[in-house]
Amino acid sequence: MDVTKPGPLTNPTLELIAQRSSTRTYDPAPLTDDERQAILHAALRAPTGGNMVLYSIIEVEEQALKERLAVACDDQPFIATAPWVLVFAADWQKWTDLFAVSDVEAVDATDHRTHTGPGDLFLACADAIIAAQTAVIAAESLGIGSCYIGDIIENGEEVAGLLHLPPHTFPAAMVCFGRPRKRRAPIGRYGRGLVHRDRYRRRTGVEAAEVVRELAELHAPSGLPEGVANYAQAVYRRKFASAFMAEMNRSATWWLERWTSGGR
Ligand SMILES: Cc1cc2nc3c(=O)[nH]c(=O)nc-3n(C[C@H](O)[C@H](O)[C@H](O)COP(=O)(O)O)c2cc1C
Numbered sequence: 072m073d074v075t076k077p078g079p080l081t082n083p084t085l086e087l088i089a090q091r092s093s094t095r096t097y098d099p100a101p102l103t104d105d106e107r108q109a110i111l112h113a114a115l116r117a118p119t120g121g122n123m124v125l126y127s128i129i130e131v132e133e134q135a136l137k138e139r140l141a142v143a144c145d146d147q148p149f150i151a152t153a154p155w156v157l158v159f160a161a162d163w164q165k166w167t168d169l170f171a172v173s174d175v176e177a178v179d180a181t182d183h184r185t186h187t188g189p190g191d192l193f194l195a196c197a198d199a200i201i202a203a204q205t206a207v208i209a210a211e212s213l214g215i216g217s218c219y220i221g222d223i224i225e226n227g228e229e230v231a232g233l234l235h236l237p238p239h240t241f242p243a244a245m246v247c248f249g250r251p252r253k254r255r256a257p258i259g260r261y262g263r264g265l266v267h268r269d270r271y272r273r274r275t276g277v278e279a280a281e282v283v284r285e286l287a288e289l290h291a292p293s294g295l296p297e298g299v300a301n302y303a304q305a306v307y308r309r310k311f312a313s314a315f316m317a318e319m320n321r322s323a324t325w326w327l328e329r330w331t332s333g334g335r
Contacts, residue, residue: 075262087211092257094216097249101154106213110248113209114159114202125163126199126243129234131156136233143229144222144245145315153247158223159203161195163187163330164239185333187239192330199243207246216251219244222315227322227329238334241326259289 072078077089102110111128119125131137134151141150150156170184177184207217223230223245230242263285264274274282287295287302299305310316 072266073262074265075260088208090257091208091211092216092255093218094249094251094255095149095218095247096252097149097153097216097247098252099152099154100250102215102248106210106215107155109213110206110209110215114206117198117202117205119198119202120194123166124198125161125166125195126202127160127162127165127240128202129158129160131158139233140223140230140245143226143233144220145225145318147220147222149218150220150245150247153218153249155248157203157206157246157248158234158242159199159206159244159246160234160236161192161199161241161243162239163191163195164237167239167333187330187333189327189331192241192327196241196243203244203246206248210248214250215248216254217246217248219246222319224326225315225318225322227325231329238329238332241330261286261289 077085107130114128115124131140137151137153137156140156141148144150167184167187175184181188203219207219210217221244223242230236234242236242261282264278264282283301283303291302291305295302295305299308
């Protein structure tokens with residue numbers, strides 16, 4: 072089965088998903104209250120672990136704050152031009168605060184009222200990101216484009232300060248929203264080997280080399296950047312060995328330490 076193709080079934084929802092692409096140039100007109108409500112309601116209706124809604128959404132409205140975030144997020148000025156910016160924060164703090172006023176007693180060796188572990192973080196991140204993607208699709212259905220900003224993980228100390236994020240929170244996703252100035256056609260995705268049956272099967276060296284060739288055909292049809300011999304070298308330089316990735320990993324360690332220690 073070739074999952075890069077939609078197959079014979081189609082409906083408006085599937086078409087919307089297939090046609091979506093990230094939007095980075097926005098009509099400056101603000102979203103209406105009705106649009107914001109529809110999108111936020113859709114986010115809230117997303118699945119959530121134990122129906123606990125383990126995330127909070129911060130609407131970033133202040134222009135100065137958007138501009139600070141644009142710089143903190145690997146200096147991406149387009150962020151500050153988006154009429155609506157949402158941060159989806161994994162949030163265990165809201166529950167620890169509820170425990171604090173509810174005579175909750177520790178029932179095992181770990182006092183979960185004050186100690187949140189990496190498992191709690193992973194679950195809350197899943198909640199936050201699923202809500203974010205539901206908002207993205209809801210927005211798309213209203214003609215409103217969006218773009219995720221993964222760099223919100225960077226410069227954790229500054230971002231936590233700017234958004235007043237308490238210790239048991241983590242900005243799992245930031246998404247810019249706005250009406251696209253220009254619609255972009257969906258870009259190609261490499262899908263071969265995406266789906267495994269029953270068990271994970273690692274590619275052989277020969278298969279991996281073939282994938283590198285196919286990726287170049289798909290994503291760099293007019294040629295590779297100077298100084299690289301293949302597509303994997305280009306990606307390694309641009310993404311994995313970049314300054315922003317070093318900062319993201321440094322900052323992620325800080326977020327994790329803060330989450331698990333409760334900021335102590
Ligand atoms: C986790 C995540 C982080 C991303 N971070 C950024 C970002 O910081 N800046 C940006 O311009 N796009 C960002 N994007 C958008 C991707 O670049 C985009 O989804 C990808 O190139 C595929 O394009 P498409 O969304 O148009 O299909 C991010 C997307 C995801 C899912």
